[in-house]
Amino acid sequence: MSEHDNPSQTADTTDTRPDTPLVWDHLRTVRRQLRVADGLLFGTDFDGTLSPIEEDPEAPEPTAENLRSLRTLRDHPQVRPAVISGRGLADLRERVGIEGVDYVGNHGLELGIDGRRETHPDAAVAEPKIEEICNELGRRLADIEGTVVENKGVTATIHYRMVDREEVETVREHVFDAVAERGDDEVEIHDGKESLELRPAADWDKGSAIAQLQEHVDGWQPLYIGDDTTDEAAFEAITPNGITVHVGDRETVADYRVRSPAEAEVFVRWLVTDGLTLLEREPAA
Ligand SMILES: [Mg+2]
Structure with a gap:
């Protein structure tokens, strides 16, 4: 060859x-x-x-x-x-x-x-849930340096690129917990680049x-x-x-x-x- x-x-x-x-x-x-x-x-x-x-x-x-x-x-x-x-x-x-x-x-x-x-249309339904989750995460993640909670209206991104590597898993757990507690199955979590994305459960x-x-x-x-x-x-x-x-x-x-x-x-x-x-x-x- x-x-x-x-x-x-x-x-x-x-x-x-x-x-x-x-x-x-x-x-x-x-x-x-x-x-x-x-x-x-x-x-x-x-x-x-x-x-x-x-x-x-x-x-x-x-x-x-x-x-x-x-x-x-x-x-x-x-x-x-x-x-x-x-x-x-x-x-x-x-x-x-x-x-x-x-x-x-x-x-x-x-x-x-x-x-x-x-x-x-599904985005309009999820929007208030996403806001609630972002507010909750703002409180829970306040002590973890480098976390950025970015509420974009119909979606949100939780960035952990600047977070200490040992704390990344804790950040992710908080996100999964908050969505389970407040998302009412209308909010989905997607993996992004050094981030988790919250999105409406829309196709x-x-x-x-x-x-x-x-x-x-x-x-x-x-x-x-x-x-x-x-x-x-x-x-x-x-x-x-x-x-x-x-x-x-x-x-x-x-x-x-x-x-x-x-x-x-x-x-x-x-x-x-x-x-x-x-x-x-x-x-x-
Ligand atoms: Mg890109």
Whole structure:
């Protein structure tokens, strides 16, 4: 067998997950998909994808390069860009700050499509429960340094990235206890990155969000890039036809990956420079 038959043998030795190939080794396939597409639905996560991961959840903003890329994608008539995040819709929109992009907040519970805002009906029911749980956790976690309880309205995130490693399990136990006591089965807990997410027990995730966006651009090539466990639902929703790119070295259902937010930025720039030229043709009659 030549080394060409098994790219993992030649992979960078710092790779811990050579089983999900780097997108760089499959650009020919991506090019082929773009060349036959009428347009591109470009879905992206925010934290850890458009912005570097920061300890302080209030800090992240998109890199200047990613903002330039997003604007170029927005201005292309055959591209529909959407930013899909666990953040609240208003927070997300303000952080990215570009008009003419679709924003989906709270993992799909809040959609801002064509500038209109929609909220999932189940979210309205869970909202007061989530507020009650956040207030309770504010009291219980007051003595554990580094915990951040972020009430985003229809969802909440309890961050423990800055918490002493020995106390992480205690934080998590408090969250599970508070939800069991006050959630009335209307609030679910999801694992996030160094965080637990509280969400309405609604059948809605980043996957259903991107599926909804697809209805607006029938037949266009979907692409999704993200680093979170919650992004897996979006990858699944557009498999097998979508172009799916995981950021990082975790196990993933995505077809490809890049190693870091810095590499994600390079991939998005590649899309803007090389990828878009492949789309530039008359749409099929
Ligand atoms: Mg993320």
